[in-house]
Amino acid sequence: MTKPRQEAEAQLCLMRQGFRCLFPRVRRRVRGASGMVVRTESLFPRYIFLASDPDLQSLEPVRSTRGVSGIVRFGGWPAVVPQAVIDAIVSRIDAEDGFVKLVAPDLIPGACVRINEGPFSGLDAIFQCAVGTDRVALLLNMLGQDRRVVVERQALGQRI
Numbered sequence: 038m039t040k041p042r043q044e045a046e047a048q049l050c051l052m053r054q055g056f057r058c059l060f061p062r063v064r065r066r067v068r069g070a071s072g073m074v075v076r077t078e079s080l081f082p083r084y085i086f087l088a089s090d091p092d093l094q095s096l097e098p099v100r101s102t103r104g105v106s107g108i109v110r111f112g113g114w115p116a117v118v119p120q121a122v123i124d125a126i127v128s129r130i131d132a133e134d135g136f137v138k139l140v141a142p143d144l145i146p147g148a149c150v151r152i153n154e155g156p157f158s159g160l161d162a163i164f165q166c167a168v169g170t171d172r173v174a175l176l177l178n179m180l181g182q183d184r185r186v187v188v189e190r191q192a193l194g195q196r197i
Contacts, residue, residue, distance in 0.1 A: 038106045044079050047104030054098055057088040061126050061137045066191060068154070080126075080137050084109075086118060144193075150175070154192035162186070 039047040048060040061080040066073050083106070089096060096115060099108055109116040129137045144150065144164045152160050152175070162175035165185065173190050176183045 038109055039083050039085060039104050040106050041083060043104035044083070044085050045104075047102060048085050050102045050104060051085075051087060051099065054102065055094065056099070059086040059088070059123065059126065061086075061130065062135070063137050063139060073154075077136070086123060091115070144173070151194040152188060152192055153194040155188060157186065157188065158192075 044060050048058045051058050062077055063080050064075050065078055067076050068074075087099065087108075096108060099105055126137065129139070131138050144167075146165060148164045150162055150164050152158055152162060157177060160177060162177045163183075165174040165176055167190075168174050168187050171190050172187055173193065174185055174187050177186050178184075
């Protein structure tokens with residue numbers, strides 16, 4: 038576990054000490070003061086993954102490493118993340134830019150969704166179909182009638 042917004046610093050310092058680390062990051066579009074901007078964020082805020090064999094390398098220096106808050110423990114023992122989970126995260130990292138690519142879940146026609154961005158933000162709609170690779174058609178109930186609207190796929194929130 039790292040100190041707030043110190044994941045990169047902790048990773049760098051731990052790697053200098055000979056530890057293997059994984060710090061998965063994503064790029065997200067968020068609304069800023071000047072409109073939509075792309076930000077780099079940690080996939081797991083305040084956490085990085087550390088690969089170590091306690092028989093070969095002591096974990097004691099980790100606690101005093103710059104940027105580190107502590108080691109996540111369960112019952113006094115360091116928490117272990119299954120290798121399959123780490124492999125799944127690594128498989129989603131883009132080789133070109135090093136960021137994790139999150140894939141939106143497939144939607145089926147008739148599924149209820151919430152719109153989180155744009156002029157229809159906060160409204161519920163019914164998924165109709167995909168329009169290209171990054172846009173979707175929705176049925177939105179306005180003034181007692183269903184109207185077809187097309188929005189960006191990333192504007193959708195969770196399924197309802």
